[in-house]
Amino acid sequence: MPELPEVENIAEGLRAEIIGRGLAGICVITPGMIRHPAAWKTFVSRYAPQRIVAVTRRAKRLIIVLENQAAILIQLGMTGKVVVMDSASPREKHTHLILELSNGRQVRLVDPRRFGRVAFFTRLDPQNPDPAMAAAGMGKLGPEPFSIPAETFRQILHSRRAIKTLLLDQSRIAGLGNIYADEALFAAGIHPVTRADQIPSPQADRLRRAIARVLNRAIHHGGTTILDYRNAYGEMGNFWKKLRVYQRTGQPCCACRTLIQRLTLAARSSHFCPQCQKPNQRSLKSF
DNA sequence: ATTTCATCCTGGAGGC
């Protein structure tokens, strides 16, 4: 399940492979994956012969920047992956989009569950992509999780919702998914059901820094591979070896040996150490 | 307005 660190690694791998190459053609295999624009066939025919000038990322969205500020956006959803292969190599099942490069290589989007999506832009500012994405109906994104000012973070936590639920809300903070939300909460010693506005500010600041630290470490280790994630070279990430709570239910906590527990919150599993992450009184009452 | 919930979709796991 690609979250921010996985997308960052994919972008990094893609940069070396495709920047400076010409985009010789775009092959849409599954039109249902294209969410924008409705007239995407026009984009495909008109903007295909362009040079790729950059590969960037906004939250979990991968942005391939073309000349004249045209851009292709890929959101990987749960099971999406991007691979670069020779055009002659056999096409994997569930391949939905192929970008043909001028050197005979291909960028392919493979996504068994089709939760991912693709959008084409005739004009998107790589420094400020949010307006174009909003105009495409892609939903608001909160700030990137690195370097959020303490005061901004305090405002984000001003909510009665459980902190875990809040961390997964992309319109509040963009880029966290279930894995790194659990890992950041463990690192900050906060129980997932804790009401966000009941977290004392020293602990809130610990969480703010834990989020950035966990994501940076995951990027450094090539991301986390649970099932499907691969980088642009088809390699698995190594961060799963570093996970402290995620999918470790019943295993001893790395800090205190208490067994990791799991609970369902907002229809998602949360993993936590009941000893290191004590719920406060308010959250106990509301849960 | 805020928050929750069903929905999309396939593959893998476990039960029988």
Added chain:
DNA sequence: TGCCTCCAGGATGAAA
């Protein structure tokens, strides 16, 4: 072995 059911959860849009 094979069939069935359940589960995984990112993002969205409808409903409470």
